[in-house]
Amino acid sequence: MSARIATQGRLINRDTSVQFKFNGKLMSGVRGDTLASALLANGQTLMGRSFKYHRPRGVVASGAEEPNALVNLGEGDRVEPNQRATTTEIFHGLSATSQNHFPSLEYDVGVVNNVLSRFLPAGFYYKMFIHPRPFWKHVYEPFIRQSAGLGKAPDTEARDPDRYEHFYAFTDVLIIGGGVAGLQAALTAGQSGAKVLLLEQTAHWGGRAPVDGGTIDGLDPESWVDRTVAALQAMPNVTLRNRCMGAGVYDHGYVLGYERLTDHTPDTPGPRHRLWRIRAAQTITATGAIERPLSFAGNDIPGVMLASAVRDYLVNYGVSPGDRTVVVTNNDDAYRTAIALVQAGLKVPAILDARPDGGGALMDEAKALGISVQTGAAVAKVKGSKEVHSVLFTAQDSDGSETTEIFCDAVAMSGGWSPVVHLWSHCGGKLQWDEAQAAFVPDPDRAPVGHDGTAFVATAGAASGMMTLQEALMDATQIGMTVVKRLGHDVTATEPDVVQVDEAQLMPVWMMPAHAPKKLRMKAWLDYQNDVKVSDVQLAAQEGFESVEHTKRYTTLGMATDQGKLSNINGLATLATALGEDIPQVGTTTFRPPYTPISLAAIAGEARGDLFQPIRKTPMHDWHDANGAHWEPVGHWRRPYTFQKPGESVKDAVHREVRATRNSLGLLDASTLGKIIVNGPDAGKFLDMLYTNMMSTLKPGKCRYGLMCTENGFLTDDGVVARIDEDTFLCHTTTGGADRIHAHMEEWLQTEWWDWKVWTVNATEQFAQVAVVGPNARKLLEKLGGMDVSKDTLPFMGWADGELDGFPVRVYRISFSGELSFEISTPANRGRAFWDALLEAGKEWDITPYGTEALHIMRAEKGFIMIGDETDGTVIPQDLGLNWAISKKKEDYIGKRAQARSHMTDPSRWKLVGLETLDGSVLKDGAYAVADGENENGQRNTQGRVTSTYMSPTLGKGIAMGLVLNGPDRMGEVITFTNSGDGAKKARIVDPVFFDPEGEKQNV
């Protein structure tokens, strides 16, 4: 059984105990423990259940690569699923539960899958859930959803109470990984004077060198690390951040860092995670290497761990994985584990070395300690279920039928080491196969390159495939110098003097024993988290999945939250063997960011709650808010949909506003309308190209309504253009269109008509704009006084500058409601005061502020189109009967050519008409007019659809506009509309202008 021992534990402080809960059970660890080491110290080797078979699983690794020991961490608002116990530092009150078990971790009924596992082979889901089709929705999907995923999603009502933020950092050299190679690279680069940022994902510097031993510059690795960190901290041009993982490398030297500031002290105020958005001229990935498991039957039983992890728990945390540990290996490094265990007073009954001749100096050292070493040996099978009982060992070059049993309670395995090439590969760094180490290593000649074709990422140390201390430090020094040279710096660094034990070469072992029969292969796990076995990959190959990418998806190898950090090489080696190909020919799957999962909250940063999105507010926003505004989002703006009085329904409020405006006086905050100033000798020519109608002939002091189309001829925006002077126009756009249309203008000016003399300025926010609407509108302005707004001085479609009640204003005599109407702009900072003045002076006419819905109803009563209602990106002005606004005289305008295409001139295009239901009720928005017969998909044919529809309080009946086949030629005809499940509705085709067709009301 795993336990805390009396010695070792370089990272823990035994004097400070830390209480935590696992599956509700109170446990005790010490400061410096990870959740994994603390659980092992409590004898808790069983930490979770596997995904597909619900097999008992314990911790395999000691770091970011851990596939098994995933927990639901935290409670209530702080629940997070799939947290790796190996990278979770414990704190007082930590609460974790294991995942994927029912009803309990110890007694899981899902384990029945185990017995049935031969019925769940590779591709099971694809094979099983195809037929019969109707089963999908009610049988298969619920089943898959129930068994999908390991962790539980937080409660939908949970709200993360923590803070998160981003930080933009720029540096010359970014080094990812604070092991000895990263430190040495940082020291080298730092000495050149370059700006250096060094990130380390764990809380500790030095990586695994202090565990693995050796001598650097006459010091033990830990002392060397301390000395080097101190030296780096003293350099003003070097920044060190621990608990900060390099998550992804992207184009242009962009790198994401994921800093976990308070995960280990959750009650500390301040941000929990910080996402570092880094621009680095050069990046060095010193990300180390990950040990590979060996594929033998029972390699997933709790107690079977990576040899390096066993050593880490022992040396770093003073935890033994068991009293009797069998070591099985194909290389020398695992001997270090055996030696460390024996030196700590623990028993190692045997080292099983797959190599016929065994290892080198480390083997001799182990033998000298009295450890039994079996060469050419393999594990045939590990016996046990929730814990290891024994190992059956056999000859590696056998089928495993002749075995000898060794009683033990832990197994330390090592299949060699794979460099962590993820970050190198994220942005296109290529790999090459290193035969001697049986590993993919970065190919420095095919590095990720920047815009100028030069390399911007390099690897250092074990990440380069330099697996010994001496090689790693030599590489790091060289790479440090190379990288600063690329930046034009110069430095001459000396490589540290390293004393190390020479190691014998490893022997690739992809199956143990080499000729294992299916019975054993079916129990030899490649991917622990997703339950993919050697037999699954072999079956996939047999079924024709030759590409590693296809095999990955078919078997789910490497698709779990660990993204195959342990299983990748073993899986593709198994595939290569099954296909009879070499491993480099099979290749790897694609490495994608992030390196390990990062929190969504870190990605969101400050964008949550009130700061989720900017909400644009007009100068009158606060008044609206205080006066019953029922808000509607329009672009990023909030506009009042209507102003509700106490006890009033939304519908009643809208109708009251329409009636008050039509009968007396209404007030609309129109500040959100886009206002773009276009100026220059070529301004008229430019606007003639932008609008479908002629703008250059507009006289100063006058306004004209205009339409804008895209290059493809579709209507994209509309609005009133006012000519300010000979060279200057003010173009009103829709609320949502202001920024888009301004960008559209600038694009044409900068890319196509760069030689035209035109300037534009988006002055939308300079002005508050108020529409004063209704029969009493002029009386109100006359009461305020200051300028002549009479019909003769300021006729319909005219504008004038002046003063009203002391406010500097520009008054546009335009109408979007069919009423006598003035749109008045005043500087934004005076907008609220102007609004208040209008309200005060308008009291005698019962002045009524109205919202966007009343605006929409009044324009619909007049048959005016609305961009976004009558248009949807597929509608041209001709569809809407707007031919009067399309100049025939102009040689060209944006969209003209497209509107001449055969499909655009097709007479069968649906055209705008008014619609009136026979019973006076309201048509549903978007309802289709049905036609006889069915189309080729068996759907009912259609002949039109509703584009906007309202109950008109003015007319006391439902009115609508719609696009109908040959509509304008079918006036008076009755057609049938769908009514979303509520039967059908008959409506008569009528003129879209329902109210005051002669325009007498607005022209007074």
Add this chain to the structure above:
Amino acid sequence: MSDVQLALGGASFQGLAKIEELPGQGMVTLRADLDDKAVVAAVKDVFDVDMPGLRGTSLDGANGALWMSPDEALLLCSYDEAQAKADALADKLSGAHALVVNVSDARSVFKLTGGLLREVLAKLAPVDMAPGAFEPGQVRRTRLAQVAAAFWMDDAYSARVVCFRSVADYMFGILSNAADENAQVRYF
């Protein structure tokens, strides 16, 4: 003017830096060829400042000029003088191809004060805020979180941020949030 109302009525927050909404700032947008000698002379004449170079500022008391693009400058003056100065500049440039617009009311201005203002801005803008990389005399026309903004430093301990008036509330929110006193980064 008593009825001149700021977007936030002069809000302020004290954290890693002090964040304050400034009273009305006169701002005039100039679209013109900034290398044109007549343009440079007119700006000097009306605003009494030199035309700044690429990403530069030219500040002198209440007056100033900020480089926005090769053909756009933002000219600063007192709020009350903005319209008159805009008119005067437009008058002087009447023969040239130039557009002058008073945009004082379109904007809100925030002042950041304190030694950690670089950190506050570096949480929001994709700009290298390191000493030496960004200093007084420079301006950045960029974004802060999700909204367009421009900022510059008046000295080592104070900076000004300009944004559209409609998002003043959001800007104040993100600046105050980034300036949370427990959120020091210690990078610069």
